[in-house]
Amino acid sequence: xxxxxxxxxxxxxxxxxxxxxxxxxxxxxxxxxxxxxxxxxxxxxxxxxxxxxxxxxxxxxxxxxxxxxxxxxxxxxxxxxxxxxxxxxxxxxxxxxxxxxxxxxxxxxxxxxxxxxxxxxxxxxxxxxxxxxxxxxxxxxxxxxxxxxxxxxxxxxxxxx
Amino acid sequence: xxxxxxxxxxxxxxxxxxxxxxxxxxxxxxxxxxxxxxxxxxxxxxxxxxxxxxxxxxxxxxxxxxxxxxxxxxxxxxxxxxxxxxxxxxxxxxxxxxxxxxxxxxxxxxxxxxxxxxxxxxxxxxxxxxxxxxxxxxxxxxxxxxxxxxxxxxxxxxxxxxxxxxxxxxxxxxxxxxxxxxxxxxxxxxxxxxxxxxxxxxxxxxxxxxxxxxxxxxxxxxxxxxxxxxxxxxxxxxxxxxxxxxxxxxxxxxxxxxxxxxxxxxxxxxxxxxxxxxxxxxxxxxxxxxxxxxxxxxxxxxxxxxxxxxxxxxxxxxxxxxx
Numbered sequence: 001x002x003x004x005x006x007x008x009x010x011x012x013x014x015x016x017x018x019x020x021x022x023x024x025x026x027x028x029x030x031x032x033x034x035x036x037x038x039x040x041x042x043x044x045x046x047x048x049x050x051x052x053x054x055x056x057x058x059x060x061x062x063x064x065x066x067x068x069x070x071x072x073x074x075x076x077x078x079x080x081x082x083x084x085x086x087x088x089x090x091x092x093x094x095x096x097x098x099x100x101x102x103x104x105x106x107x108x109x110x111x112x113x114x115x116x117x118x119x120x121x122x123x124x125x126x127x128x129x130x131x132x133x134x135x136x137x138x139x140x141x142x143x144x145x146x147x148x149x150x151x152x153x154x155x156x157x158x159x160x161x
Numbered sequence: 162x163x164x165x166x167x168x169x170x171x172x173x174x175x176x177x178x179x180x181x182x183x184x185x186x187x188x189x190x191x192x193x194x195x196x197x198x199x200x201x202x203x204x205x206x207x208x209x210x211x212x213x214x215x216x217x218x219x220x221x222x223x224x225x226x227x228x229x230x231x232x233x234x235x236x237x238x239x240x241x242x243x244x245x246x247x248x249x250x251x252x253x254x255x256x257x258x259x260x261x262x263x264x265x266x267x268x269x270x271x272x273x274x275x276x277x278x279x280x281x282x283x284x285x286x287x288x289x290x291x292x293x294x295x296x297x298x299x300x301x302x303x304x305x306x307x308x309x310x311x312x313x314x315x316x317x318x319x320x321x322x323x324x325x326x327x328x329x330x331x332x333x334x335x336x337x338x339x340x341x342x343x344x345x346x347x348x349x350x351x352x353x354x355x356x357x358x359x360x361x362x363x364x365x366x367x368x369x370x371x372x373x374x375x376x377x378x379x380x381x382x383x384x385x386x387x388x389x390x391x392x393x394x395x396x397x398x399x400x401x402x403x404x405x406x407x408x409x410x411x412x413x414x415x416x417x418x419x420x421x422x423x424x425x426x427x428x429x430x431x432x433x434x435x436x437x438x439x440x441x442x443x444x445x446x447x448x449x450x451x452x453x454x455x456x457x458x459x460x461x462x463x464x465x466x467x468x469x470x471x472x473x474x475x476x477x478x479x480x481x482x483x484x
Contacts, residue, residue, distance in 0.1 A: 050437035053478040070450060083452060084444035087459050092436060095266070095466030097484030135483050136310070 007061040007127040011036040011120075012051065014044040016074040017109045018066035024113035032117045033124040036064060043067070044105075045078025049089040052103055056093075057135070062102045062127035064119070069107040079107070099130055165221035165345055167196035168212065168241055169251075171203055172227030172234035173261040173311065178252035179203035179226065181328035185335040195342050196222070200241075213240060220244045222341060224251040224324075228261045228475060229312045233305035242318040247351070249358070253327040255314040257427045258475020260327070262311045265474050265481035266466065269309040313476045322352070324359045327425035327472060330411050333359035357430075360410030364429045365422050368413040369404055371395065377448035381461030384421065395421045396446060399461070401468055406438035425472045434478045436469035 013019040019040045025032065041047060044067025052063045065086065067079040082105065090100035104126075106119045171179060183189060183204065199220060200207045212220075223245040229235055242248050253259035264272055277283065277290050295302045314320055324337060337359045344351060352358070361367065373394045382399045389395055395402040395416060403424035404416065415422050428435045443462070449455050462468065470477055 048437060049440040050432075050434045050478065053434055053437050057478045077450075080450045081445060083450070084447050084455050084459075085440055087452075087456050088440045088444055088462070088465060089437075091459070091462075091465045092440060092469070095464075095482075096479045097482035098479070133483075135479075136481060 005128060005132055007035050007124060009036045009062040009064055009127060010055045010060045011038040011064045012047050013038050013040055014067040015040055015042045017068035020110035021108040021112045021116045025116045028113050030113055030117040032120040035124045036120050043075050043078035045081040047082050049085055052089055056098060061133045064123055065105045066108045069109055164197040166199045168200040168220050168223040170200060170225050170237060170241060173230045174227030174254045176203055177328040181331050182334055184331040188335045192338060215244050217243050218246050222247050224249050225255050225314055226252040228254040228258050229314060229317045230308050231305040235317055238318050247321050249322045249324055250314040250320045251324050252329055253325055253425050253472045256323045256325050257473040258311055258313050259472050262475030264311050269307055310481050311475050321354050323357045325408060325427045329359055333410055360408050360426055362430050363409050365404035365407040365409045365413055368409045369416050376446035378446050379448055389419060391419055401462055403439055405442040406435050423471055427473055435473040436477055439469035
């Protein structure tokens with residue numbers, strides 16, 4: 001076993017273009033790194049910045065959001081919403097001390113299997129170069145009480161002061 | 162029959178919540194009448210050791226305001242949790258971290274260094290820093306040290322109910338206290354654990370009296386840059402208003418005074434992270450489909466983290482800067 005860093009990347013793909021594009025990359029047997037774990041959403045406009053922050057909190061090293069090209073959205077303007085959210089999310093990440101390069105937005109159409117392959121390869125290498133995310137432990141405190149993280153004695157004893 | 166016991170405590174807070182309780186005016190007499198006060202550092206002189214000597218679960222209600230950022234805060238929070246039947250996170254600091262939670266944007270070293278050495282108001286060259294232990298003739302003096310991370314009450318102990326707000330509005334406090342007295346007097350059932358009291362189940366916008374139209378924002382303004390129309394939605398006028406991602410219950414006091422909602426009532430039901438929801442809300446109303454133009458419009462928001470997480474940073478997904 002080599003101990004090189006293998007990034008964990010969350011891919012959020014829209015149902016109509018990017019997920020189908022990923023499917024095409026698969027059926028065409030294109031090779032790309034296995035680091036991206038895909039989640040299918042009906043539209044990239046469904047991607048709330050909270051999904052991105054939650055992914056980082058749970059240890060994702062990178063988040064990739066893919067949607068239809070501008071103008072091609074199945075729901076007419078869903079992808080414009082995510083187009084406007086991402087720049088502000090980048091600034092939020094920067095303010096929270098997370099490299100904004102860890103979040104990327106790409107347009108991948110259903111016919112762009114090759115582009116999907118390229119994006120995945122490129123982004124995986126970019127995250128590999130950035131290294132593991134290394135969050136402060138506090139961000140991992142479990143949610144035991146209705147969404148409010150309850151810090152156990154062990155957690156409190158292990159850090160701070 | 163002995164009176165039910167009431168404790169009010171402040172941890173990392175400004176004291177505004179205590180004042181808000183006193184602001185319920187004549188109703189405070191009902192409180193004094195119905196409850197036996199056992200601890201309220203801001204208003205009366207009780208000793209910790211007397212509270213510590215009480216049996217477990219002997220305090221009926223504890224209103225705990227303030228965030229947790231030192232061993233002393235944690236110690237008292239745990240002690241009051243053991244002694245109390247009902248523990249209420251009272252106010253934004255205890256519920257969400259509030260303004261003290263913004264300390265999570267820096268490390269403790271940076272904060273101490275700025276406060277005691279490099280702040281412009283400090284005498285230059287000063288090296289006086291607070292020490293956890295000091296030897297004096299009479300013996301050793303100790304003070305609690307601050308933590309690197311400010312926490313909410315619920316991150317440290319089990320919390321039964323939340324009353325949000327910075328501070329909670331006095332009419333809401335009066336209503337909650339009235340309801341508590343009613344429950345205790347008439348043996349009524351308590352609301353489900355985790356309920357947010359003294360607030361609505363909708364967003365601040367629901368209470369806002371301003372006129373709302375289709376929002377299409379081409380440019381953001383900071384409050385000092387324009388004189389906003391007093392009757393139209395502030396967000397529509399390009400002023401960042403946290404109303405869409407903030408729980409209602411305050412009666413939309415700030416927006417009524419021509420000031421954008423700052424978000425002190427915390428997240429509305431169903432939302433976990435106020436900042437992320439604000440990003441979502443802002444992005445939905447920007448009127449552009451050109452990436453470069455969007456970037457330019459977003460630059461009008463000077464400080465996204467400080468604006469969107471002003472009151473909830475310590476309870477957000479990331480909780481602190483990860484630098």
